[in-house]
Amino acid sequence: xxxxxxxxxxxxxxxxxxxxxLSQLCEEIRNTIIxxxxxxxxxxxxxxxxxxLALSLHxxxxxxxxxxxxxxxxxxxxxxxLTGRYxxxxxxxxxxxxxxxxxxxxSAYDILTSGHASTSVSAALGIAEANFVQxxxxxxxxxxxxxxxxxxxxxxxxxxxxxxxxxxxxxxNDNTMxxxxxxxxxxxxxxxxxxxxxxxxxxxxxxxxVMKIPLLGKYLVRILKGFKVAVKKFFYKSTLFEDMxxxxxxxxxxxxxxxxxxxxxxxxxxxxxVLVHVVTNKxxxxxxxxxxxxxxxxxxxxxxxxxxxxxSSKSFSDIFGKVLCDLAAKNDKICAITAAMQDGTGLSxxxxxxxxxxFDVGIxxxxxxxxxxxxxxxxxxxxxxxxxxxLQRAYDQMIHDVALxxxxxxxxxxxxxxxxxDGKTHQGLFDTAYLQTIPNVTLYSPSYFNELEAQLTxxxxxxxxxxxxxxxRGIELFKPKDFIPTADSYQVYGxxxxxxxxxxYGRLFSFAAxxxxxxxxxxIALKIVKLNRIIPIDKQAVKEAAKCRTxxxxxxxxxxxxxxxxxxxxxxxxxxxxxxxxxxxxxxxxEHAPMFYALEALGLSASSIEETIFQEYKxxxxxxxxxxxx
Numbered sequence: 266x267x268x269x270x271x272x273x274x275x276x277x278x279x280x281x282x283x284x285x286x287l288s289q290l291c292e293e294i295r296n297t298i299i300x301x302x303x304x305x306x307x308x309x310x311x312x313x314x315x316x317x318l319a320l321s322l323h324x325x326x327x328x329x330x331x332x333x334x335x336x337x338x339x340x341x342x343x344x345x346x347l348t349g350r351y352x353x354x355x356x357x358x359x360x361x362x363x364x365x366x367x368x369x370x371x372s373a374y375d376i377l378t379s380g381h382a383s384t385s386v387s388a389a390l391g392i393a394e395a396n397f398v399q400x401x402x403x404x405x406x407x408x409x410x411x412x413x414x415x416x417x418x419x420x421x422x423x424x425x426x427x428x429x430x431x432x433x434x435x436x437x438n439d440n441t442m443x444x445x446x447x448x449x450x451x452x453x454x455x456x457x458x459x460x461x462x463x464x465x466x467x468x469x470x471x472x473x474x475v476m477k478i479p480l481l482g483k484y485l486v487r488i489l490k491g492f493k494v495a496v497k498k499f500f501y502k503s504t505l506f507e508d509m510x511x512x513x514x515x516x517x518x519x520x521x522x523x524x525x526x527x528x529x530x531x532x533x534x535x536x537x538x539v540l541v542h543v544v545t546n547k548x549x550x551x552x553x554x555x556x557x558x559x560x561x562x563x564x565x566x567x568x569x570x571x572x573x574x575x576x577s578s579k580s581f582s583d584i585f586g587k588v589l590c591d592l593a594a595k596n597d598k599i600c601a602i603t604a605a606m607q608d609g610t611g612l613s614x615x616x617x618x619x620x621x622x623x624f625d626v627g628i629x630x631x632x633x634x635x636x637x638x639x640x641x642x643x644x645x646x647x648x649x650x651x652x653x654x655x656l657q658r659a660y661d662q663m664i665h666d667v668a669l670x671x672x673x674x675x676x677x678x679x680x681x682x683x684x685x686x687d688g689k690t691h692q693g694l695f696d697t698a699y700l701q702t703i704p705n706v707t708l709y710s711p712s713y714f715n716e717l718e719a720q721l722t723x724x725x726x727x728x729x730x731x732x733x734x735x736x737x738r739g740i741e742l743f744k745p746k747d748f749i750p751t752a753d754s755y756q757v758y759g760x761x762x763x764x765x766x767x768x769x770y771g772r773l774f775s776f777a778a779x780x781x782x783x784x785x786x787x788x789i790a791l792k793i794v795k796l797n798r799i800i801p802i803d804k805q806a807v808k809e810a811a812k813c814r815t816x817x818x819x820x821x822x823x824x825x826x827x828x829x830x831x832x833x834x835x836x837x838x839x840x841x842x843x844x845x846x847x848x849x850x851x852x853x854x855x856e857h858a859p860m861f862y863a864l865e866a867l868g869l870s871a872s873s874i875e876e877t878i879f880q881e882y883k884x885x886x887x888x889x890x891x892x893x894x895x
């Protein structure tokens with residue numbers, strides 16, 4: 266039972282707790298997170314590692330006047346529990362419940378909705394500058410992990426922030442490195458002294474006093490600063506952060522509330538950008554997560570007592586990884602690239618078998634695509650496996666560094682479409698629309714595992730220029746017994762001469778096929794034009810649909826600029842005079858919910874498809890009857 270946690274309604278309640286009570290609260294927070302994630306899934310190890318850090322930040326800073334930007338946001342569970350959301354926390358990642366990431370709509374304590382990495386410094390600097398413009402003295406804090414520091418945007422933010430004398434504090438949460446030996450006890454002691462409030466005040470008063478010395482004041486201050494920097498560099502070997510204009514403090518134990526609160530209170534006195542380096546243990550407090558933090562980073566569910574994870578069937582990611590390994594065995598030009606998503610994209614096997622052809626570039630999708638373009642320019646065949654939501658970050662690079670060069674690379678777009686419980690920051694709904702704007706792109710969308718194999722093989726062996734294949738998260742769904750998958754650009758399934766046609770692609774074919782069989786039992790003839798290649802669309806597929814009286818296009822992606830709208834344009838070119846209906850996603854910021862529930866709410870489920878076509882059929886019958894009577 267969380268006796269203390271249930272009494273925390275806002276961060277202000279923390280300031281009445283004793284040191285022992287704060288320690289007990291940390292234990293309650295960890296137990297609550299473990300219980301909830303074991304049931305609902307989510308990010309475990311990263312959240313367990315920042316409990317003391319989150320608590321210390323809320324003790325020192327006064328939200329919501331001050332701001333905390335959690336980079337990525339996959340470590341914000343302790344923050345949520347400390348800001349009045351304990352009663353709702355069991356609903357995390359469930360339909361209508363709390364988000365698994367910070368959300369502006371959810372709480373005034375969440376300054377930004379986040380879900381992508383390396384953004385916190387830029388955002389926190391923007392907040393700090395807005396405070397300055399409005400005459401506010403509030404603090405802006407960015408909490409960024411060492412993993413997110415592999416993204417270039419983080420350095421763009423720091424480069425800009427280093428010259429701004431604002432109340433900006435960057436907390437580097439280092440959960441992969443131990444405190445290095447070259448820091449030593451002397452350096453740690455000097456850091457302790459330098460971060461004491463009395464030191465900072467004395468330093469500032471001394472500089473003010475020296476500045477008043479006639480003629481020599483400014484000169485002497487420069488000498489003092491130069492001597493201080495020289496001494497510091499001797500002990501600390503300098504840091505990149507200092508070279509970018511930050512005052513660096515650390516590293517410190519990220520699990521000591523006493524040390525963290527003292528350090529954070531002290532750096533509030535430094536009126537310029539500060540970077541506080543803390544070291545934490547990912548998965549702290551749960552032995553299975555501590556032992557294997559990567560396995561318990563994002564997890565669907567597990568047994569708390571044994572650590573045994575919920576069993577899962579083969580996924581599209583697994584099949585992609587296996588097929589790529591098989592292709593690489595025959596083609597030594599194939600190289601695999603990931604942006605810190607080796608396990609998530611199914612590339613672990615490739616890394617083991619083809620270590621020299623595997624490249625993890627960190628959380629740097631822009632770099633990954635340009636890097637692939639460079640490889641392709643020298644005759645390699647790079648395959649970049651990336652989640653749809655993260656590929657959006659590399660739009661410019663796809664245009665300029667691959668398409669413009671007329672070089673060949675393959676994008677393996679994982680988590681395309683609705684991703685479920687990860688919610689609106691992770692839904693893969695935009696790739697079809699923006700890839701259409703890039704010249705000479707080829708994009709396939711398999712519905713089943715064997716289609717993924719056939720289509721990926723085709724792209725490797727026959728594809729040209731910028732090629733892509735998009736597939737959903739999870740397992741394959743219903744496959745009709747009489748359906749035979751092919752690698753053709755399109756297929757027709759159902760009644761060839763039917764008046765109604767469904768045009769769709771990817772996972773939605775399973776739902777369309779389910780609706781087809783149900784409608785057939787009701788005497789409604791229907792055919793499905795299944796697009797395997799969605800960019801460019803085969804003109805014969807358009808001609809096939811144009812034979813029908815009414816065409817329904819179903820798409821698990823954004824409506825505006827999507828495949829359905831382009832199909833409509835192609836139908837018009839064929840002088841199609843029948844009815845055309847598009848059902849796609851008009852509001853692409855889809856909230857978190859299980860995939861089936863989300864598709865049902867969006868009108869993309871089998872039952873929704875069946876109901877829409879059945880209503881159209883009844884209206885057509887009524888219309889035909891009126892015409893005959895007339």
